[in-house]
Amino acid sequence: xxxxxxxxxxxxxxxxxxxxxxxxxxxxxxxxxxxxxxxxxxxxxxxxxxxxxxxxxxxxxxxxxxxxxxxxxxxxxxxxxxxxxxxxxxxxxxxxxxxxxxxxxxxxxxxxxxxxxxxxxxxxxxxxxxxxxxxxxxxxxxxxxxxxxxxxxxxxxxxxxxxxxxxxxxxxxxxxxxxxxxxxxxxxxxxxxxxxxxx
Amino acid sequence: xxxxxxxxxxxxxxxxxxxxxxxxxxxxxxxxxxxxxxxxxxxxxxxxxxxxxxxxxxxxxxxxxxxxxxxxxxxxxxxxxxxxxxxxxxxxxxxxxxxxxxxxxxxxxxxxxxxxxxxxxxxxxxxxxxxxxxxxxxxxxxxxxxxxxxxxxxxxxxxxxxxxxxxxxxxxxxxxxxxxxxxxxxxxxxxxxxxxxxx
Numbered sequence: 001x002x003x004x005x006x007x008x009x010x011x012x013x014x015x016x017x018x019x020x021x022x023x024x025x026x027x028x029x030x031x032x033x034x035x036x037x038x039x040x041x042x043x044x045x046x047x048x049x050x051x052x053x054x055x056x057x058x059x060x061x062x063x064x065x066x067x068x069x070x071x072x073x074x075x076x077x078x079x080x081x082x083x084x085x086x087x088x089x090x091x092x093x094x095x096x097x098x099x100x101x102x103x104x105x106x107x108x109x110x111x112x113x114x115x116x117x118x119x120x121x122x123x124x125x126x127x128x129x130x131x132x133x134x135x136x137x138x139x140x141x142x143x144x145x146x147x148x149x150x151x152x153x154x155x156x157x158x159x160x161x162x163x164x165x166x167x168x169x170x171x172x173x174x175x176x177x178x179x180x181x182x183x184x185x186x187x188x189x190x191x192x193x194x195x196x197x198x199x
Numbered sequence: 200x201x202x203x204x205x206x207x208x209x210x211x212x213x214x215x216x217x218x219x220x221x222x223x224x225x226x227x228x229x230x231x232x233x234x235x236x237x238x239x240x241x242x243x244x245x246x247x248x249x250x251x252x253x254x255x256x257x258x259x260x261x262x263x264x265x266x267x268x269x270x271x272x273x274x275x276x277x278x279x280x281x282x283x284x285x286x287x288x289x290x291x292x293x294x295x296x297x298x299x300x301x302x303x304x305x306x307x308x309x310x311x312x313x314x315x316x317x318x319x320x321x322x323x324x325x326x327x328x329x330x331x332x333x334x335x336x337x338x339x340x341x342x343x344x345x346x347x348x349x350x351x352x353x354x355x356x357x358x359x360x361x362x363x364x365x366x367x368x369x370x371x372x373x374x375x376x377x378x379x380x381x382x383x384x385x386x387x388x389x390x391x392x393x394x395x396x397x398x
Contacts, residue, residue: 003262003269003270003271003288003291003292003295004263004288004292005250005253005254005263005264005265006265007246007249007250007253007254007265008250008254008263010246010249010250011246011247011249011250014242014243014246017239018228018231019227019228019231020224020227021228025219027289027292028218028219028289029217029218029220030250031263031287031288031289032217032218033247033250033251034250034251034254034263036251038251038252040216041247041248041251041252042248043213044213044247045244045245045247045248046244047206047209047210047213048210048213048232048240048243048244048247049240049241049244050206050209050210051204051206051207051209051210051229051232051233052232052233052235052237052240053237053240054204054206055204055206055207055233063202064203064204064207064230064233065204066204066205066206070202070204071202072202088230089202089203089230090226090227090230092202093202093203093226096202
């Protein structure tokens with residue numbers, strides 16, 4: 001006999017489809033929804049529908065936005081000669097928090113990963129090439145993750161950008177702030193040594 | 200400048216209110232909703248509304264159910280002389296998986312926890328007393344967690360049940376199956392020693 005009510009099972013299955021949420025956690029979340037007020041549950045459901053239906057990709061940089069062109073792209077004070085290429089919109093939020101970068105962005109919405117069946121055609125690379133070929137851009141910063149997929153994607157895109165009169169750069173590799181040498185992995189240490197700078 | 204679209208921020212905040220979900224994870228979940236199909240997002244939202252509006256407490260045992268009386272309480276084959284008292288409906292699912300217990304349940308919907316502001320009045324203790332006072336019940340098994348709150352709640356309820364002609368029992372304490380002595384904590388070992396049985 002199944003002692004769990006069917007709508008709860010259905011809701012658990014929806015939660016379990018989210019990344020990083022297993023079946024046990026999903027059940028816990030579903031039971032939590034039961035303890036919400038009517039208003040809370042309604043506004044949670046509305047938030048899903050609302051975000052999903054009103055948020056779309058910026059027609060310039062592919063960042064997620066409510067408008068046709070996102071606030072960064074439509075901001076006149078941003079430097080239009082630099083484009084920082086990132087994997088996800090969350091990466092933009094991370095870089096914006098540093099409050100240092102004043103150029104534009106381009107969101108690839110993924111990294112090339114043959115293991116996961118993600119090829120270059122599934123990313124927003126064409127849109128990036130189109131932006132660069134317009135001629136205004138002087139530098140493209142490849143700010144993808146420092147992982148195998150991130151490096152491979154950076155290499156791939158930089159090769160495609162070779163024909164254009166644009167400098168392609170990559171975020172620096174090395175020890176993260178506060179790191180102790182003892183616990184640094186070999187690749188990080190190798191890169192930190194290789195890219196050492198004069199004091 | 201905030202580079203994140205407002206509906207995404209709102210959705211992230213809803214996810215972050217769920218237990219065990221921090222702000223970073225909540226953002227990841229919100230972005231995942233963006234990658235769903237229209238139909239998936241709609242059915243996720245519907246599942247929340249549907250579960251919240253159709254699932255309610257069983258009028259007998261307070262388990263969550265779609266019906267007025269849950270499948271366990273309305274099953275004639277269950278032994279009506281035993282009530283197993285648990286904290287949450289998920290605990291019922293756990294005990295049912297053992298496929299050994301054939302009595303009824305009672306869900307307290309929480310444990311007494313002064314630290315978290317949960318007093319006895321906020322639990323379904325009154326309903327349990329009412330069931331026991333009807334006279335049909337011969338045994339009440341206190342199957343709350345083996346934690347400070349679980350033990351305290353079991354003690355509190357068992358005192359309230361003293362005036363009735365009913366035996367109140369507690370789940371056995373000891374080493375879990377497959378445990379190695381070396382890693383057992385002191386309290387578990389103490390209880391395992393104290394409750395040792397003849398071979």
